[in-house]
Amino acid sequence: MEPAPALDVLLPPGHAPIAPDPAEASLTRLYAYPPGRWVRANMIASLDGAATGADGRSGSINGAADHRVFEVLRGLADVILVGAGTARAERYRGPRTPERLLPVRRALGLPDHPPLAVVTRRGDLPAALLDDEPRPWVFTVPEAPFLGHLRAHLPKDRLHLHPGGVDPHRVLGTLAEAGLPHVLCEGGPRLLADLVTADLLDELCLTQAPAVVAGDATRVVHGGPWADPARAAHPAHLLHADGVLLGRWVLARD
Numbered sequence: 678m679e680p681a682p683a684l685d686v687l688l689p690p691g692h693a694p695i696a697p698d699p700a701e702a703s704l705t706r707l708y709a710y711p712p713g714r715w716v717r718a719n720m721i722a723s724l725d726g727a728a729t730g731a732d733g734r735s736g737s738i739n740g741a742a743d744h745r746v747f748e749v750l751r752g753l754a755d756v757i758l759v760g761a762g763t764a765r766a767e768r769y770r771g772p773r774t775p776e777r778l779l780p781v782r783r784a785l786g787l788p789d790h791p792p793l794a795v796v797t798r799r800g801d802l803p804a805a806l807l808d809d810e811p812r813p814w815v816f817t818v819p820e821a822p823f824l825g826h827l828r829a830h831l832p833k834d835r836l837h838l839h840p841g842g843v844d845p846h847r848v849l850g851t852l853a854e855a856g857l858p859h860v861l862c863e864g865g866p867r868l869l870a871d872l873v874t875a876d877l878l879d880e881l882c883l884t885q886a887p888a889v890v891a892g893d894a895t896r897v898v899h900g901g902p903w904a905d906p907a908r909a910a911h912p913a914h915l916l917h918a919d920g921v922l923l924g925r926w927v928l929a930r931d
């Protein structure tokens with residue numbers, strides 16, 4: 678990965694550029710979570726709206742500016758929520774906070790590394806992810822075909838069964854009760870559609886990569902019923918580096 682670039686602050690106006698800073702003092706202030714339960718999503722899209730490049734992964738459209746913000750958002754989160762499709766496609770393992778951001782987490786009273794929380798109907802998750810530290814939370818259904826595999830690898834308190842379908846309200850409730858109210862959802866598109874439909878998404882951090890890919894990739898929020906009327910959002914801030922735009926969009930509450 679190239680060195681982290683300086684970030685221009687396009688919005689709000691009058692803000693100095695954010696120079697490279699191993700401790701990320703400015704970015705941690707800009708992206709601070711509000712108190713209480715808050716669900717932030719962080720996604721990247723090409724200019725033509727694709728959530729992946731030709732290889733079916735987001736790595737082929739991201740770059741150093743996105744990586745800089747990605748690490749800060751992980752550094753601030755209590756827990757990282759993903760759908761099993763993303764965990765498999767992007768080969769997730771237990772998140773590791775870079776040394777330089779450990780003081781950020783410690784100042785917030787957070788453990789050094791945030792755990793993953795994964796939602797799945799099938800339960801087909803690699804043992805390397807289930808056995809990794811910090812141990813992940815997994816939310817699934819009693820009839821999941823890979824339930825035995827999950828039971829063999831997870832402590833009881835990390836495996837949660839939802840009869841009738843994984844309920845995102847209950848997922849977030851369980852995490853909040855466990856002291857993990859500040860959620861960072863890293864996708865994927867279908868899990869995010871469920872969160873939007875259930876009116877549970879508070880914020881979308883969206884990186885627009887300066888690239889056009891055509892093809893038939895999904896959008897960053899994809900599937901499920903239309904949000905009608907569309908959910909309005911306002912920009913809390915908008916950053917820029919080398920054509921990459923990084924927005925923090927807060928969704929309006931009805």
Ligand SMILES: NC(=O)c1ccc[n+]([C@@H]2O[C@H](COP(=O)([O-])OP(=O)(O)OC[C@H]3O[C@@H](n4cnc5c(N)ncnc54)[C@H](OP(=O)(O)O)[C@@H]3O)[C@@H](O)[C@H]2O)c1
Nearest residue numbers: 720721728734760761762763797798799843864865867868
């Ligand atoms: N551009 C970006 O920032 C970004 C971010 C993340 C992912 N991606 C890309 O998105 C693609 C994956 O897309 P996707 O929509 O399939 O991802 P996804 O939402 O992570 O995965 C869908 C799978 O997650 C599980 N799942 C999702 N919602 C669920 C719910 N409410 N209840 C129970 N299980 C649920 C199911 O897993 P089971 O199949 O195990 O039942 C479902 O098949 C990959 O190509 C990945 O690279 C891009």
